[in-house]
Amino acid sequence: MKNILQKLLSKSRKAIQDFNLIQDGDKIAVGLSGGKDSMALLHILKSYQRFSPEKFELIAICLQMGGVDNSSLHELCKELDVELHEIPTDIKEVVFDIRKEKNPCSLCAKMRRGALNDHAVRLGCNKVALGHHKDDALETLLMSMFYEGRVSSFSPKSYLDRTGITVIRPMIYVEEYMIIKAAEEMNFKIVKNPCPADGNTKRQYIKELIVRMQDEMPDFKKNIFIALNNPEQAFLWDKEKISKVK
Numbered sequence: 001m002k003n004i005l006q007k008l009l010s011k012s013r014k015a016i017q018d019f020n021l022i023q024d025g026d027k028i029a030v031g032l033s034g035g036k037d038s039m040a041l042l043h044i045l046k047s048y049q050r051f052s053p054e055k056f057e058l059i060a061i062c063l064q065m066g067g068v069d070n071s072s073l074h075e076l077c078k079e080l081d082v083e084l085h086e087i088p089t090d091i092k093e094v095v096f097d098i099r100k101e102k103n104p105c106s107l108c109a110k111m112r113r114g115a116l117n118d119h120a121v122r123l124g125c126n127k128v129a130l131g132h133h134k135d136d137a138l139e140t141l142l143m144s145m146f147y148e149g150r151v152s153s154f155s156p157k158s159y160l161d162r163t164g165i166t167v168i169r170p171m172i173y174v175e176e177y178m179i180i181k182a183a184e185e186m187n188f189k190i191v192k193n194p195c196p197a198d199g200n201t202k203r204q205y206i207k208e209l210i211v212r213m214q215d216e217m218p219d220f221k222k223n224i225f226i227a228l229n230n231p232e233q234a235f236l237w238d239k240e241k242i243s244k245v246k
């Protein structure tokens with residue numbers, strides 16, 4: 001196994017254990033978008049499956065966003081011996097042509113999540129694994145504070161009542177630069193993102209802001225991540241509690 005994959009695997013394994021992400025008998029659908037993150041995730045989970053104490057099944061689901069050539073994903077899944085389901089969708093038409101969304105990213109993400117979970121259920125899965133990593137978590141935390149006035153990020157594991165699916169994010173401890181390195185060293189055949197808003201989003205702005213802050217404060221990312229993992233130390237102004245202080 002490539003050295004870089006081993007490193008990704010060891011970080012993901014720690015997250016799997018810390019948050020109890022995988023159980024015996026799980027059938028997990030990896031959301032395979034064609035980007036580097038979910039490709040890395042598929043490699044990681046396939047390797048983890050070989051020695052994992054929990055026995056679980058793995059499949060991949062790719063939502064076709066319209067006219068995308070996903071042949072490299074079929075090759076990858078064949079190579080890794082993972083069943084791939086490519087599902088046609090009308091998400092692109094709905095978001096851009098019918099709804100003509102000004103802020104397309106949140107509707108698109110919501111529709112992709114819904115479609116992915118529904119198809120996972122249809123294919124007998126109880127879990128969906130997404131390729132979010134540590135930098136995504138930090139960006140989401142800052143975005144929710146700066147744009148929505150909330151202190152929150154996505155969870156490593158969440159149960160969805162509507163479908164009965166548990167969403168897991170095994171790469172939550174993996175930094176993006178390691179995935180980029182893996183993509184280069186392992187020669188990932190990335191599918192070109194068809195999204196017209198690609199790279200021109202609030203997330204991209206926050207990503208660049210984090211790079212600048214990190215340049216000025218060497219512990220910036222490290223400390224935000226510690227804060228995210230430190231619920232006991234969270235102190236938010238709770239009017240009711242504070243007004244009762246003597």
Ligand SMILES: Nc1ncnc2c1ncn2[C@@H]1O[C@H](COP(=O)(O)OP(=O)(O)OP(=O)(O)O)[C@@H](O)[C@H]1O
Binds near residue numbers: 032
């Ligand atoms: N078209 C799709 N088909 C299947 N799964 C998807 C699709 N788009 C997104 N996902 C899943 O949702 C996760 C988060 O989506 P997002 O658009 O934020 O991707 P990303 O951070 O650019 O990751 P990637 O590099 O895997 O595309 C992806 O890592 C993947 O697991």
